[in-house]
Amino acid sequence: MPTGEEETVDHPRRQQVLQAIVEDYVHSREPVGSQALVERHHLGVSSATVRNDMGVLEEEGLIMAPHTSAGRIPTEKGYRTFVDQITSLKPLNSPQRRAIRTLLEGAEDIDDVMERSVRLLAQLTHQVAVVQYPVAAVVTIRHVELVRMDEHHVLVVLIPADGRVSQRTIALSAPVDEHVVLDTRARVLGAVTARAVLEAASLLGTSALQAPVEQRPLLMAVAEALQALAASSSEQRMVMAGTANLAHSTGDFARTIGPVLEALEEQVALLRLLSEMQQDDRGIAVRIGADDASDPLVETSVVATGYGPQESAKVGVLGPTRMDYPHTMAAVRAVARYLSRVLDA
Amino acid sequence: MPTGEEETVDHPRRQQVLQAIVEDYVHSREPVGSQALVERHHLGVSSATVRNDMGVLEEEGLIMAPHTSAGRIPTEKGYRTFVDQITSLKPLNSPQRRAIRTLLEGAEDIDDVMERSVRLLAQLTHQVAVVQYPVAAVVTIRHVELVRMDEHHVLVVLIPADGRVSQRTIALSAPVDEHVVLDTRARVLGAVTARAVLEAASLLGTSALQAPVEQRPLLMAVAEALQALAASSSEQRMVMAGTANLAHSTGDFARTIGPVLEALEEQVALLRLLSEMQQDDRGIAVRIGADDASDPLVETSVVATGYGPQESAKVGVLGPTRMDYPHTMAAVRAVARYLSRVLDA
DNA sequence: GTTGGCACTGTGCCGGTGACAGTGCCAATG
């Protein structure tokens, strides 16, 4: 990096100008000019000086002008450095905090908690909110129920101690009798109750060899099912709310709403995206725009953070790149904290 | 009704004109004029005659002109009579039928069936599709599991014979011990297994009186929970897909997309709407537009039908009033039939 | 009842014009 050119990062006023541009643009949705800047923010200089600074900022690729004689709007890189220079998030105001507390503490079960959190976050940020179900830690099995649906299908219901019930249907190539299912059920119950899920799965696999031959296929299948349930259990589930907020963002974004909605329906991809995002030192991950234009999430940003055990489950917000980052980050963090607290209790 | 005026319903060519207008408008999204009409559809008359017919249709409120010298577009009432005059739905073409069959028959469990159906229907119609979970008929209880979460909360898991597992957390005012939960669990299991859900609930309520006093509050609560589960079980759940298709509908509808998305998130209201719709003699219910403008679903239509036992669960499609009704109706009916078949097996 | 003809009308599409906002540059200043 040539030392001859001064970096904006080391130039307080230019930083301030960038910040002012971002704030004004986010709030007005219109390109912001030098004069409007000196009026609204009391930087102690004239508009000409600001123009010079804006020229430098444009060279650095932090802002751009839609056309020759218009104001400037932040680029993705501009948002990036704006977000990076935020050191402290101002906490939510007390009515909002109270809303979070009363809402989340009134929840009845885990589904209710998820539902309420995601709605709350959507309302707080006026964006699309997503909350991933917390990962089931290593929990012990409370009960396993086998239900014979027809001669080729048996339903496995897994009830762990934490109440996060899950189920899976297994298909058998050979028909299975009701009494075989019942016998197997008894054997399974005896073997796995009070054990950890994964441990139980392998245990069943080996114990299948000592079982009567007619139970073996079913036992093997149950072991497999348990393994699958343990692996892909509810951390692959998520709830979402506030998609209607996408419609509020006018202008260009209205044209990108289609791809975004599609992306939101692909929950698998969305979950992957959330878990791949790297949290920064503030404990919040912010993804701004997309690297290539083929990405359905062009012009949209994601603000996310973890919560729960090891912050492994994600809670996040998705909206246009032109969003109120400080507020969104504060809201996401607040909801994540309350979620962690509620789940811990 | 004055016999002097002839009703369009009894006037074959006017019906034909209405039909042609609807078809052209749905496909072109532009007001359709008299000349274009005689060119594309071979009605054996001149454009002037068609103009006369259109005049009558407009008087009857079936079509309207956006302004003096433009073509006509159907009104909601126009769509209504258009839909009503459809007597037979032409079945889907064979690739589409094959797609339905292979997709639905490859499903693993009930959730998978729902998920696949709704995606399929969305893709088939290019609209938003919704599928309600089939109502649990009067099924017998396979198993009930009680899990003590903390001293004030117990999770009730209900496993009916049809595999439609459901759960509910109950809150107790007085703390409850682990061994009380276990004892109660045994009592509940003995009392309710193999009984119908509702029957079991009332049974528990009465038998609570003979139980040890420390079990009574829990027993009562469990009875309540079972009752609630039976009433509001999974028929209150639904899946949805294709919201991105809302964005494709350009023009005015783009402005109505916000309220529609909001309405879609209010699943309770949506389910109520679906079940309140009256199926006609073809077995399909079509709601066109909203009666009053305050309804979020202005300019949107719903095509729905029932499936499963007594056609009690609903499957439907939601889109702009300007939609391809015959095709949508055919697709909805086809998916509903395959759903009924798959669930029956 | 149907048809050709014709006047009428609202819309969309130019091309031109003026107000406006905001820039870039320059010369002057501390």
Next chain:
DNA sequence: CATTGGCACTGTCACCGGCACAGTGCCAAC
């Protein structure tokens, strides 16, 4: 050297008149 006021330059937008166009409504004729 950073800052400043001044000024010419330049895209955008809104407005306007004219014009082609699509489509209607009406009428007289068949």
